[in-house]
Amino acid sequence: MKTPTPHRLLQYVRRGLRLKRYLQRPGDGRRYPQIPAPAMLWAILLGQILRECSFHAVESLVGCACRRRLGVSRKFGDDALAYFSERLNPAPTRQAAVQVVRQAKRNKAFQNSTFLGLAVDGTTAGRCREEQCSLCRPLRDAHRQIVGYRHHFVMLSVVGTGLSLPIDVEPYGPGDSEYAAGQRLLRRAIPALGSRFADYLVVDGEFATAPFLHACDDLGLPVVARLKGNLPELFQAAQQRFSQHAAKLEFRWRRDRVQVWDADDFDPWESLRWSTVRVLYYRQQQPDGTVIEAHWLTNLSPNRVSTRSLFRMVRAVGRLRTRVLMKPRISTTWNIFLIIMRTACY
């Protein structure tokens, strides 16, 4: 068996994932580049793979005697890397990420799951003491005092397949909002992925607003959203109804006892233009007595998705929040690295 080497990985990324063009032209925005962009991009990706992802660590990596074996053609410093990444246009990276997940689907990487999902959720990147740019949002302590600044994003990932693959991120600065950024992200990514790429989109409760759900309708994407107290009428109606009925389904899931209630004839709230709302409520009791419970709303019909499948969808999401630790401008590169690493398993 051939041992993995950086050169073989580079060949796989170029040919297997068909990213040769992207590696050659990743969207370099420098006016007078001294160091070729492919060398810097590949060094950033390698830094991620080797978990040496700070610019300083990448500088040491490409400065060492083994540079040629890593497939990096030139030596450069951390300043050059910062200058390059700050000017890197994220569009080609986004396009490459979409191309890789579409390829993964064609290669049947997701065939073990009946339904392929997407998830939108918030995440943050970096942290600094002073405000550095227009995207910096203040970070406050318990007394509302500003203790630093961070960048906030919404991230789109493939879920429900056993792998969680980040595809794209959209930043939102002060005065903007997570849910407005989520709509921009979907309007960009879903047409690129193709409207039939995913079977559903799963989101947290703050996205369960009529404008967001309507944006998903327009894109032809059914939604599964967490139902919480921010939709008091529907939440109370579901709690009241389900408390009066026995569970629709009861089963063992791993070592837990699960009860699921499911009804598809709830009234939509005033601004929502759905004809009815389906609500699922589950109660999962663990062997030590701990109970996990949650309400979810959806427009997926019971004919298409059974109660048990819907339960699996919402449980598969788990904790979506993933921290993007890289500098914001190159966090899309971070995403493509994750995709490359994970699809490389297939």
Ligand SMILES: [Zn+2]
């Ligand atoms: Zn900033």
